[in-house]
Amino acid sequence: MLVFGTRPEAIKMCPLVNELKARSDDFKTVVCVTGQHREMLNQVLHTFDVIPDYDLAIMKPRQTLFDVTCGVLLHIKAVIEREMPDAVLVHGDTTTSFAAALACFYLHVPIGHVEAGLRTHDIYSPWPEEFNRQAVDAISRWYFAPTSVSCENLLAEGKDPERIWVTGNTGIDALRTTVRGDFSHSQLDWARGSRLILITAHRRENFGEPMHRMFRAIRRVMEEHEDTKAIYPIHMNPQVREAAHSELDGFERLHIIDPLDVLAFHNFMAASYLILTDSGGIQEEAPSLGKPVLVMRDTTERPEGVAAGTLKLVGTEEEVIYREFSRLISDERVYAKMSHASNPYGDGHASERIASVLASED
Numbered sequence: 001m002l003v004f005g006t007r008p009e010a011i012k013m014c015p016l017v018n019e020l021k022a023r024s025d026d027f028k029t030v031v032c033v034t035g036q037h038r039e040m041l042n043q044v045l046h047t048f049d050v051i052p053d054y055d056l057a058i059m060k061p062r063q064t065l066f067d068v069t070c071g072v073l074l075h076i077k078a079v080i081e082r083e084m085p086d087a088v089l090v091h092g093d094t095t096t097s098f099a100a101a102l103a104c105f106y107l108h109v110p111i112g113h114v115e116a117g118l119r120t121h122d123i124y125s126p127w128p129e130e131f132n133r134q135a136v137d138a139i140s141r142w143y144f145a146p147t148s149v150s151c152e153n154l155l156a157e158g159k160d161p162e163r164i165w166v167t168g169n170t171g172i173d174a175l176r177t178t179v180r181g182d183f184s185h186s187q188l189d190w191a192r193g194s195r196l197i198l199i200t201a202h203r204r205e206n207f208g209e210p211m212h213r214m215f216r217a218i219r220r221v222m223e224e225h226e227d228t229k230a231i232y233p234i235h236m237n238p239q240v241r242e243a244a245h246s247e248l249d250g251f252e253r254l255h256i257i258d259p260l261d262v263l264a265f266h267n268f269m270a271a272s273y274l275i276l277t278d279s280g281g282i283q284e285e286a287p288s289l290g291k292p293v294l295v296m297r298d299t300t301e302r303p304e305g306v307a308a309g310t311l312k313l314v315g316t317e318e319e320v321i322y323r324e325f326s327r328l329i330s331d332e333r334v335y336a337k338m339s340h341a342s343n344p345y346g347d348g349h350a351s352e353r354i355a356s357v358l359a360s361e362d
């Protein structure tokens, strides 16, 4: 059984769902979505043609961590008891993953953690994700680590080396199928002839003043560079929308648009000049596409992209973001250094590896 609930988990779990379903001699595959996200989850399910067997439909507007944790725990119990799966696979660090894993632990059902071992070692950054991923790793039986760095993190915590497999990240499996030379979109037509800046932001620890500072810095730099246009496919969280509209409305070279489906978003990334984000998944996708990313966070659990030179951590202070964004947009040598394609997160065959490990288990 695979359990997921938000957009990024779905993007990284649907390739695995389809791989396991293709091996129907080895597996009976059951998909349970929690519905922690609704529209943004449905977009991904539709793209990958995945129809869930169970949908817990827990999302509420402006939900708190209490709402999500309790909603998943209470609703998933009956599903697990009914299916009694040989393994439940959860992904990464969301509250869906944490609560689903906790439910499995309570019911003595073994857990496989896809994207195990990422760490900042600061449980408040990102919040609550660093706690969630550590907690899932405390109770997992199978650790599917995307890179050797994440494998080392698990080994340093004393996890059994026999239970860790370095597979690559399933997000790259998804990326392999989406970027197309002939992709077109009216927003990309609008941006043609300008340097396209792609923006996303949604982290809980950045709500309030940090998010306002980010948006102010971005607007200041763009006002100084008339050959730039920005597209910001905005997260559906009302708190994010309020901050973005209050700082960015009225600036004509920046378009705030609804979330893009993953196929479109990957093609927007491929067409962009650079990316400003606090997202996790985008930090993994951008290096393969050779797109520089300024990461508007104080920490990252994805040091591989920083080491590869594609990512730079710029925090959430207005003046630092202003300075780093200005430098990247003005200095061609700095830009050239950050725009080399590299593949620190795998070759796009992670799902096959995970399925093979599970098939070989008793």
Ligand code: UD1
Pocket: 006, 007, 008, 036, 037, 038, 039, 040, 041, 059, 060, 061, 062, 063, 064, 065, 068, 093, 094, 095, 096, 128, 129, 202, 203, 204, 236, 237, 238, 280
């Ligand atoms: C969640 C995850 C975060 C992940 C992010 C990806 C947790 C605690 N957070 O954060 O790790 O990086 O997803 O995007 O697990 N909303 C909608 N429709 C949607 C999705 C969201 O309206 O399809 C709105 C709702 O008002 C909802 C709010 O956004 O209450 C927040 O959603 P939630 O899943 O709690 O938090 P995210 O910031 O999306």
Ligand code: UDP
Pocket: 007, 008, 011, 171, 200, 202, 233, 234, 258, 259, 260, 261, 262, 263, 265, 266, 278, 279, 280, 281, 282, 285
């Ligand atoms: N993404 C998308 N549409 C968008 C913005 C992002 O499909 O409008 C994809 C992006 O390619 C990446 C994932 O969503 O795979 C990142 O999700 P998000 O930033 O919501 O969460 P995080 O990765 O930070 O957990």
